Amino acid sequence: MPQTTSLRKPSAKEKALIVVLAVYAVAVIGLDTFRPFLHGGQGSSWPLRWYPIATLGFEADNNGKVVSVDEDGPAKALGIRPGQQIELSSVSPDRRAINKFVYVSHGSSYTMHVVAGPNAPFEVTVPAKDERIEGWNAITLLIAQASALFFIALCVYLAWHSATWSTWGFFLYGMWFNSGQYFVWYANLPTAGLVIFDALQAVVQALALTGFLAFALHFPDEEAPPWSRGHRLTLLSGVWAVLFISGGLAFFNFILGWRTEIPYRIYYACTFVVYFLAVWLFLHNYRRLPEQRPRMRWIVAAGLIGLPCFLLADIYEATDLFRYLPFGIDAWVRNHDWVLNLMYGCNVLLPAAVVYTALHHEVMSVRFGITRAVILSTVFVVSIAAVDQTAKLPIESFMEERAALKPFAVPLSFLLAVGLALIHNPLHGAVERVCAPRWHRARRRLQEVAQRLVDDDDITIVDVDRALVEDTASALWLKCAALFRRQPGDAFVLQTHVNWPVDAKQTLRAGDPWVPSATTGPVRLTYPDEAPLAPALAMLVVRRVTRHPASRLVLYGHHLTREQIDPDEIRILDEISRAAALAYMRLEVEAAADASHGSVSTAPSDPSDSAAHKG
Known part of the structure; x- marks a missing residue:
């Protein structure tokens, strides 16, 4: 069973620091919560005179x-x-x-x-x-503010119950990068007060992003091999210094009248570098700790929704990068603040997942629809956007300033579209090799096996059996696999296997739950608790049916890492089963033809043109 990180209670000084930072975070965003309701005016007492x-x-x-x-x-x-x-x-x-x-x-x-x-x-x-905040703008502002307060409360709860590197890191992240707004302070503070506010922001937002990196580095086991404590502190200190300097310079347009759009973009480029580094560290721990993956999947699922929404909304409000969106989108978003408010509010999913997984020894075993195909598609879309902006920004800037290239706008767009289409397959292969190298090798190997089953004229029944059991179990790192062959009376008898448990059944009767569970295509067992194997083995059923009942049933256990077979792997198993079904059918037809000419046949006696496998 996966174990959670040790729950070290914070010391009295740590608790005091938690309270101070939480009060600061609530104070920063609290006043904006009342913007739809308060309209005090100049003659009112503070804080009413700051509204609207x-x-x-x-x-x-x-x-x-x-x-x-x-x-x-x-x-x-x-x-x-x-x-x-x-x-x-x-x-x-x-x-x-x-x-x-x-x-x-x-x-x-x-x-x-x-x-x-x-x-x-x-x-x-x-x-x-x-300003006038009405309708959906008011409702979504309240949603964003409420989610921000909930975000802060979850982070306080997390650090209060478990003061570790990872929980402290995420607590610091939540103190600034929540969905709350702070425009009331920004609009009303005197000049000297706003300078102090900006200086504090530079410190806190750099600390928050560094905290997120610390969380990714240490979660879930508080270890970071091969990093020593000194190396970790050096990395985190260096990241904080870079973020503080670049973020602080960005405020000098207000303080000294400098042009700081470039420092602003450098700061946001640094934030993306930190986020990508954090994702890489998290995925490294995900691969390093297979027994912790059920917990870490919750954070992956929440992060894929919350983080992109938050980052896009934050970049839109803080820079002018989105003016390069297609005509009309930028103006539409600018006139509909509720879009940004909802995007900010989605970020609350991340702390909810972190608190749930960090403080619980067991988590619900839920498989999210986040397959490698989804991840690859996301990377491809991001890459397209990056290539599009990289190619389009200089061209549009030149056209705007020099009034040149306008007759060539359509051909240039067409050439850019052709280029983006051409990079799809190379990008897909490159991303798969980097993000899932073991899966990439397994998929290629099993596709070659499936192709050999179809094309090799010298293949034998034994070769097909080996492809279904040994080759597949080895490529996908499965704990066990077994091929059962149908006998007279509709019983399936064990014929060949890899690591099949000795206490498991060697024969599957027609009444065993796994046999009627088999349907066309890969499915999970209908009655897993009644399965003829040890309950700890999670199995699947895959069956291929044409005219005759399936002659073979192949059972696959879960991975050596204790994970279940995922949807991408089910698809490649389906491909193998199709190829095996064709191979069995061809071999049986050849055996029947040889028998009709008086040849000695080694083909099985039972009629079959299909293969079925369970996993």
Whole structure:
């Protein structure tokens, strides 16, 4: 039975630190929870006077280049247009509105000098317009805030009950990278206060991502071979330093008026490197600890949903990368905040899975529909997006600035599509070799076996039996396999096997549960508790039927790693069974033909044109 990580209780100092960080995390996001309800105004006491927050009606990147303008906002009425360049040093009273975080305090106005772009140069003072959160935007904001508070509560519960490297790492991650928003603070803090807020953010978000890496490095057994403690600390300290420096530089557009879109992108590139490294470490532990895989699958399933949604929403709000989306999508998302709120809210699935698996000795044995095909498809889609953006961004930028290449836009798009289509098969093979090398070798080997069963004219009955039992069990690392042959009276008698338990039945009668469980195609046993083997062996049934009853039944046990046979492996077993059925049928036809001409036949006496196997 898989064992959980040791549940070391935190010390008094650790508990105090947990409380302090949790209070900070709740304080950062708490005020935004009330944005749909509170409208205090200037004459109210704090914090009511901070509501509602407002916007100038446009978004700019961290260089001061305007990337979008609201159709009904004050900025458009005063001549602000996409593509204009704002001189960062000219913005007063401060530069908090000159980035993707567009919120300012209600009743404020901002003066700035537009130095390039349409109608430039000119100076403009833009009054703030109060935000209105209604309908789905209000509902999904509350969902995102509630999921963030639940996220924090789960992380506190986790660290409070088990203070290990992995749980502390995930706790730190949850203190910042939850689905909560902090725009009320951002819009209303005085300039000096916002500088402190940004500095704390640079520290905490670097610590949070480093914590996520620590979680992936140590979960689930708190070991990280071959890393020594010193090597782990060096890695984590170096990652924190890189994230802190790149993230801190990104705030200098507000503090010093620097153009920081490039540092922002560098920071987000570093975050993706950290996430990919964390995924690699997690998969390394997944392969290293097969007995822990039932627990780790829960985190994989939750992470495949929660993390991409959170990252996409965060990148959209913090950078201008999504302005390169096809026409209309960026504007639609910008006008429907509920989309981002729901994407943020999905991230709560990850801590729920982590808490469940980290604090329980046993987890529900659930097989998720996450096959290698799904993973490969996901990697392919991400790779297509990366290639598309890498090829398209320079071209579109050149077309925008020089008004060139426009007649060639359609041919270039066609050539790009052709290139993406051509990389599918090479990419599929490369990803499979890297992510699942053992499976890649097993699949190739069994496909060769299946092809040999169909094409080899010199193959014998013994060769087909060996392919179904020995070759398949060896390639897929199965604990056992056995081939039963039908005898008169519809009983199946053991003919050949690999590691078949000595206390298992050597004969399967027609009334045994496994025999009627067999159906067309691979299926699990209908009555596994009544199976003729030890209950610890999880088996499958695969049967191939044409005109006659199946003459052979092959039973496969689970893997040597104690895992059950997965859907991808079932498909290759199905391919083997089809090939074996054809081989048996051909051999029996040849034996019958030889017998009719007086030849001596070694073919089996029972009529059969199919093979069946259980696993």
